[in-house]
Amino acid sequence: MPSKTLQEISVFLGARLIGDGEVRIEGIKGLDEAGVGDLTFLANAKYRDKLKDTQASAVLVDPSIDHAAANLLVVDDPYIALARLLAWMYPPAHGKPGISPKAYVAPGATVAETATIYPNVYVGEGAHIAAGAVLYPGVFIGSDAMIGEDTVLSANVVVQARSVIGKRCILNAGVIVGGDGFGFANPGAENLKVPQVGFVQIDDDVEIGANTTIDRGTLGRTWIQRGVKIDNLVQIAHNVVVGENSIIVAQVGVSGSTRIGKGVILAGQVGVVGHIEIGDGVMVGAQSGVGESIPAGQLVSGSPTMPHKTWLRVQAILSKLPELRTMLLSLAKRVEELEKDRH
Numbered sequence: 509m510p511s512k513t514l515q516e517i518s519v520f521l522g523a524r525l526i527g528d529g530e531v532r533i534e535g536i537k538g539l540d541e542a543g544v545g546d547l548t549f550l551a552n553a554k555y556r557d558k559l560k561d562t563q564a565s566a567v568l569v570d571p572s573i574d575h576a577a578a579n580l581l582v583v584d585d586p587y588i589a590l591a592r593l594l595a596w597m598y599p600p601a602h603g604k605p606g607i608s609p610k611a612y613v614a615p616g617a618t619v620a621e622t623a624t625i626y627p628n629v630y631v632g633e634g635a636h637i638a639a640g641a642v643l644y645p646g647v648f649i650g651s652d653a654m655i656g657e658d659t660v661l662s663a664n665v666v667v668q669a670r671s672v673i674g675k676r677c678i679l680n681a682g683v684i685v686g687g688d689g690f691g692f693a694n695p696g697a698e699n700l701k702v703p704q705v706g707f708v709q710i711d712d713d714v715e716i717g718a719n720t721t722i723d724r725g726t727l728g729r730t731w732i733q734r735g736v737k738i739d740n741l742v743q744i745a746h747n748v749v750v751g752e753n754s755i756i757v758a759q760v761g762v763s764g765s766t767r768i769g770k771g772v773i774l775a776g777q778v779g780v781v782g783h784i785e786i787g788d789g790v791m792v793g794a795q796s797g798v799g800e801s802i803p804a805g806q807l808v809s810g811s812p813t814m815p816h817k818t819w820l821r822v823q824a825i826l827s828k829l830p831e832l833r834t835m836l837l838s839l840a841k842r843v844e845e846l847e848k849d850r851h
Contacts, residue, residue, distance in 0.1 A: 509535060509597050514566055517547070518581055520596060521589050523568070527579025531565050536594060539564070548578075551587040568593075602642040602660065611643075614651075632669065650686065656712065668724065674712035680740070682719040685710065689723040689730075689746025689764065702726060704746060711735075717742065717758070726764075739776075751788065769804060779811075793819070 515529030534545040539555055542548035542564035549568035550559060559567065559576035566579040568586040583589040602624055610627035613619055617631045620639040625631070629643045632651040637643065640658040647661045650669035655661065659677040667673060668686030679685070691702035706725025710732045716722070717740035724730055725747040732738070732750050739758040744750070748762050751770035756762075760774045763782035768774075772786055775794040780786070787804030797811030809819040825832075 512597065514579055514581065517566075517593065521581065521583055521592065523581040523583045523589065525579070525581060526574065527566070531579055533566060536590075536597065537564070539567075547581075547593075549586045549590045551585075551590070600660075617649075638675075653686075662718075668708075670707040671724070672707065672709045674710055674714065674734070676713050677710060678715040680716060680718040680720075683716050684721045685716075686724045687721055689726055691726050691746065691764070706730070706746065708732070711752075714738075720744075733770075745782065757794075791816075 511532045511534045513529060514525060514527065514531045514533065517533060518525040518529065532545065533547045537546045537548055539548045539550065539558050539562060542562060544563060544565055546564050547566045547568065548562065548564040550556065550573070559573070562576065562578055564578050566581060567576055568581050568583060568589050570584065570586055571582055573580065605622045605624050607613060607619060607625040608627040611625045611629040613625070613631040614633040616633040617635040619625060619631065619637040620641070622639045623637045624642045626643060626645045628645045629647045631637060631649045632653065634652040635649045636654045638655060638657040641655045642660045644661060644663045646664040648666045649655065650667060650671065652669055653667045653671045655667065655673050656675040656677065658675060659673055661667070661679045662681040664682050665679045666684045671686035673685070686708045689704040691704055693700040693702055704724055704726050706728045708722050708724050708730045711734040713734055714732055714736045716738045719740055720738055720742040722730060722732065722744040723746045728747060730744065730746055730748050733752045735753040736750050738756045741759050742756050743761045745762060745764040747765045749767045750756070751768055751772060753770060754768055754772040756774045757776040759777045762768070762780045765783045766780055767785045769786055769788035769790065771789045773791045775792060777795045778792050778798065780798040784798070784801040786798065786802050787806070789805045790802050791807045792798060792813065793809030793816060795811065796809050796813050799812045802808060802813065807816040808814060809816045810822065
């Protein structure tokens with residue numbers, strides 16, 4: 509990382525500088541690890557007391573803080589500022605553009621001059637790799653697939669035939685896009701395979717975590733819309749639609765033909781049945797089972813899902829169930845004895 513003065517950083521972030529603008533920043537570290545020459549950040553008020561002891565040369569803080577043991581860069585949201593700063597000071601290095609002689613590009617494929625194709629990449633007939641795209645070793649691009657500008661495919665990513673990947677996407681190692689959907693007629697008896705002849709469309713600025721799978725549509729498309737972020741080890745089934753800017757955390761499974769709205773958050777290990785709709789802005793708690801459609805704006809948890817506040821009350825009761833059972837049995841016995849006395 510190239511060093512920068514605090515003045516340069518404050519101008520880049522549009523931050524208010526409190527302290528010495530000539531101090532040079534050589535690295536960015538957490539509040540506990542930062543030392544002289546480092547910049548750190550405070551995004552959680554519960555760590556505020558650590559500011560008086562920090563060894564960092566500067567701290568990103570919000571406007572509620574105006575003094576500390578270090579120089580300050582005051583911004584509206586320190587965590588957003590940190591994200592911008594990390595992208596600026598640690599730019600990715602993907603190597604020089606060009607096609608490795610150890611890669612295979614089919615005669616009918618097109619690769620932009622500024623794309624970077626590493627060894628052991630396969631690009632199929634009719635595929636198109638746009639300007640600035642980067643394909644790391646072991647990437648497979650099927651026939652007629654399209655990879656958008658500045659999209660990065662990490663090692664061993666598979667993009668099956670006719671899949672469409674937008675601009676500035678990041679697909680981490682082992683992602684499979686456009687695999688065969690899980691479709692069988694007369695399941696449990698004949699298990700007759702239904703050919704999956706659709707495709708996957710991934711819009712711009714989508715990021716997909718390692719070893720996630722997104723199946724192609726049975727007919728038509730599986731569609732991941734702009735700005736969606738998907739964690740590692742997620743399964744998206746055929747013909748699912750995921751709305752713009754939604755977040756899907758690790759180990760989520762979404763069954764076929766489900767529609768997920770805009771700005772939805774599915775926490776870790778959520779399971780979603782097929783053919784339902786999850787409305788815009790819905791948040792689903794970890795390990796929940798979604799068995800029916802959820803209206804927009806709801807916060808739900810549990811399996812089956814229920815309003816989050818209800819779920820919290822249920823959880824509070826669970827540990828008391830043994831003593832409550834004992835109490836109920838005792839009351840039932842007393843009622844039975846009273847009934848006998850009446851007769």
